[in-house]
Amino acid sequence: MTMQKGSISIHAQNIMPIIKRWLYSDKDIFIREMVSNACDAIVKQKMAYPGSEDEYRVTVTLDEKLGEIRFSDNGIGMTAGEVERYINQVAFSGAEEFLKNYQGDEKGGIIGHFGLGFYSAFMVADKVTIETLSGSEGAVPVRWVSEDGMQFEMEDGSRTQRGTDIILHIGEEDKEFLQEYKVREILRRYCGFMATPVYLQVVKAEEPKEDKDAQDSKDELKKDGEAPAPKAEEPKAPEHINDLAALWLKNPKDCTAEEYNNFYKRVFHAFEDPLFYVHLNVDYPFNLKGILYFPKITNDFGTREGEIKLFSGQVFVADNIKEVIPEFLMLLKGVIDCPDLPLNVSRSFLQNDGYVKKLSAYITRKVADRLVSLFTTERETYQRYWDDIHPFVKYGCMRDSKFFDQVKDSLLYKSTKGDYLTLQEYVSKNEGTLGKKVIYTNDPARQAASVALYEAKGIDVVVLDALIDLNFVSFVEYSGSGESVTFARVDADASSFTQEQDGEEEALKTDEKKLDELFKAALGKEDLTLKLQKLTDASLPALLVQEEQSRRFTEMSKIYGQDFKMPEKYTLVLNQNSPVVQSLLAAPEGEKRDLMIGQLYDLARMSTRPLEKEEVTAFLSRSHKLLELLGQ
Template sequence: MATTRGNISIHAQNIMPIIKRWLYSDKDIFIREMVSNGCDAIVKQKMVKPDSDQEYRVLVTLDTAAGELRFDDNGIGMTDEEIKKYINQVAFSGAEEFLKNYEGDNKGGIIGHFGLGFYSAFMVAEKVTIQTLSEQESATPVCWESEDGMKYRISEGNRTARGTTITLKLAEDAKEFLDEYKVREILTRYCGFMAQPVFFEALKPATEVAAPAAEGEAAEKPAETKPERVHINEKPALWLKQPKDCTEEEYRDFYKRVFHVYDEPLFYVHLNVDYPFNLKGILYFPKLTNDFGTREGEIKLFSGQVFVANNIKEVIPDFLMLLKGVIDCPDLPLNVSRSFLQNDGYVKKLSAYITRKVADRLVGLFGAERAQYEKYWDDIHPFVKYGCVRDAKFFDQVKDTILYKTTAGEHKTLSEYLAKNEGKLGKKVVYTNDPTRQAASVAMYTQQGTDVVVLDTLIDLNFVSFIEYSAGVEGLTFARVDADAASFTKEEEADEEAKKALEISRDALLALFKKATGNESLEVKFQTLTDENTPALLVQDEQGRRFSEMGKIYGQDFKMPERYTLVLNRGNGVVQSLLAAADGETRDLIAAQLYDLARMSTRPLEKEEITAFLKRSHQLLGMIKP
């Protein structure tokens, strides 16, 4: 074959610098592109010779001594004319032209679309060599070489078997890709589930030194170390199987292997549809904790079994990012680098479909396995609530599956809670965000048969406001157990004289507590509580407290004082004694102590407040006479 020389056909003067510097977001993507080309060559060969029983594979070889990475496949190969058409013309993809000639069910297996993947090699290589032999009869081997991606040289090659070998002589600033473990990790990440077998081997130099030869005998050659050939994608892509053909053990093993975790998922959603999208995947529900806001899941996006990226927000709604899983959509409208998405309308429909399938799984589980769903609820409720707040359609689907766990450990839907407690509360839901600290207030409700639900995660502050507005229940309100004392206050008949005496007592106690606490904005109510053992409660208006807490969460200081109301139980002996006591230090100490005890049921005391509380406790103990 005569040697020919020429210039690569391009339509933009500076396209190679763009490809090398800007087209691909990560350098290591060149490995994915080289292997994808090899897989495409195999798919083409299978389409040409569908009855062949040959074992196909892509082999990636790391030759550290030579400073090279080689990508070898036994696919269809190329003639010199095909090289000129497919390699020398940047952005001319042979995939589309090939598919026009070979229509059939297997055409979806071809990865390439843009004809640019090959040129990612020049991000890391100072020289690229192609040795190829076409499957066509009487074809001759071809060698293609280029040092900059702009000028090339084609000559007769030396390959004797059908297929293609691409050799990258790595540039000085790309020596990191001579690291065996780095290359293997990249291959596993991007090619771990490719449809064609992918192998990796790292050539090892001879390490054993031969023993000295005896006199008159020939010296032995150093022993050669045979490279280990690793099957990168030995495990199949479980998401391609029909759900009915997958076992629970397979689902669990796949989860642990792909995400490198030891715990088991709660449950999963297996997506396997051909219409309206060619979409397959598995989404797992991991165990979530109250700090879910600081955690991120991991959803791997594939296109035709080729890994694209993790957590692409255009496809996966942000609230689903708490999950772990894989999504494979061969029809994803990727840009030329396979790193970003285009065609916004298609992607939005795909995202909405995934959300709907997740909601369908929750609704189905709630309806068919309510007891099991309740067991899952403690782990998944932050995710479900966050999804409801973020996505109105998701909320519409799952709103009847939202559970509220009571302090007694029961799980109730909103309608179930209202049906049981409506006679006492109307359309009000009573909740606690700290059952231990608010135990006194919780007990007052439960003693009269009222359920108190636990809402103690970060999302709940937003969620209760959202539900009040969105649940479709007129007059629905949520109130924390310490929002008011009306539900456990006794209504007592009193004549005018008794009312006047009560007003005098209230005014006296108000003056006492303002003086003892130094809080001039404090409000005091003098009421009879259902629990006579509780001397005082500190309550705060629900809406005012929510507004203040939201400001703290978002780092905003609204400069608004927190207003509390101290409810003194006039049926309690301590309060009665305090009212009858003479003015003095002891009375002030007891008043301040009662106030702090009431505060401790609402919020933790600050450092200075704890110090004052302990000092006061010691003073009061010192007044006890033996």
């Protein structure tokens, strides 16, 4: 064949510079596109010659000396006519189509930047050479060369075996793609689970040769008994990139727990086993396979970035495509493979695509099914996992109403005694004393005195100390969960552990009025609300209670960094049964009585929140004075 020269398209001079500019930060996709093309050639060869015993493979050779990356396959190869058609016409038309889609959605971006294909090579190469030989009888090898993706030369090539080499001479601005570690990382990310074996071969630049005098000196050393110089390093064998099988493609019945755990650790570089997993495997009404893992999720999960890897036919697309995978599932780790997913489209298109919505709903349902199944058939195991997964489950309930409807009966509440109860179980157990109210603590240590009062009456107190719980209790109250419950913190009121007055109302009112005057005067708080009640525990002199809804509003404002502040309205509940309170009523006017009042008030406050710096100083000073008075 005589050498042919030509232009690919009159539009080429406009297209390639634009593609280079727009995909500047995503240049590494050229490796994925080159390897994908090589795998496609092998698939075509397998289809044309089924039953062949050839050992198919794709080899990526990194030649530091020549400044080249070579993509080699033993696939179907191409004739001169096929090069003309697939490279000069079809492949370039694909680049045109890619550009058209990208221009239509500059802000949203194209998912994964699929479709550029062969012409992605020109994002990093200043020269591209194709050496190919078709497997058809009598085929002649072909060489195709282009330095800019616009002009090309085509002539007889030198390849002697069926297949294709695509050689990229890397441009000066993109020498980073000649770094072994970088190419390996890109190959593992995009091609780590491709069906065709992919290998990385590195050809190191030769060390500079020594001059004759230096060599003679070494020879003299050897004669004097020194050890001979070490031999030149042998070239490394090609490294198998995709040696880990795509476990998600196996039938779940054929997978072992060890396989699931090893796959998780390898893919996500984890040291701990996951808690459990969901294996997705469906062929109709869409083709979807994948594995979702439940790792331990901490209370500060809001700062976590999810690790859901999206694949299309075992080719990595991107991490965390929220248009495909429900947002709350981003707290999990896993892989999702959907070959039918439209990729060469914008994110906004995916967001509104009916197929994608069905896909997303299915994934959510399968996760919910797994949770409900665990709760129903392995309650003890489910309870053991609950402390680690409850932030995720609660977040999912608030983000997806259908998910909530599925799992609401399997939501657990852990009590201060370590028991795990569903909402229905809690209400049934405590309805005689509480009605449809749930008592909780968000700080069991600080609120221990109030917790003890409820526990003494046989009332369960649940622990809701995660950051999400403040929002979650309000969500459950207004979500129509079926129980019509309300939540109250242990210090929201004292009615549950107050004794009857037994005809002592007048005396109680008199004492309450006196104490009210004493406390307001000693503390300098005219807006203080004080009540005197008979509490069941005589050892507890005082409680500070705050209405539930106003406290929640204040805490919510702090979480979201809002400046708006509602006045914090507390009620100081004094225990008429307490000897300390009785001694205050009988105490003469003076410093000691005022010190006792201040100390009692601060002790009650400390069960609701830490004292401020100035308050701590005053508390310590007051404590020292009281000790001095007691010592006199």
